[in-house]
Amino acid sequence: MKNDVFTGNKDACMKVGSEQVHTIMSIISTLTINCPELLTVLNACVKVEELDLPLKRNQSLVIKYFMEFRQTIAKLIDVDNDKRIAILKGKDEQEKNYLIEMVDLLATCAEGENRFIESICQTIFSVDDLLNILVDTDIKNYKKLSFMRFLQWVYLNTADKVISLASGDFAHDERIWKLIKLLNDDVNHMNNFAMQNSERVKVLFKTKEKLTHEENVIKMTMIYLSVAAFTFINKYKKKELDR
Known part of the structure; x- marks a missing residue:
């Protein structure tokens, strides 16, 4: 089963039944880290991204x-969150990919302000857990994307206004400002690269050529910023203005 069968296909997604989801989850429970692609399939079924x-x-x-x-x-x-961080920093790519895909799936399930789903997700990661991952400079940006989305949909875009952001202290947490500084540094790095490699930047997402290590880092950082980071900052600012 390939996720491109469901990607952007609302009709196909709507035809997915309880038995199919149960079967996929059952297979995942057996294969676990050997089948992160099945988590991607479920993610495509949960949201029509396009x-x-x-x-x-x-x-x-x-x-x-x-x-x-x-x-x-x-x-x-x-x-324990220290073990999750160790996985993200470690060399076991299967464990790493499985963890990232699982977090991304849960983040997508939380979209739409469903209090029940949010409450389940909040038992998995606290705001503290997520911030500690997001400000860790030893974890690559592309590995943080799912966790940024999780923070956004479980704690920023929450149906439960009482526990939104865990507490009012969120705005004063020094890790928030560290995170914003890290994102600002990333944007500056992207700008410098674009100024020096304007023609190459235009084809990063189009070329089938093998990218250099630096180009791949730039591409993945662009995705991280556009898909998760900028949205997080906008939602965070709105929450602060609404307080």
């Missing part, structure tokens, strides 16, 4: 069976 349309029914099904198989499929996230 239409920016989360599908509440599919979100609920994924969370339902996530809870049923949680003991086996969530072994890499239901651990």
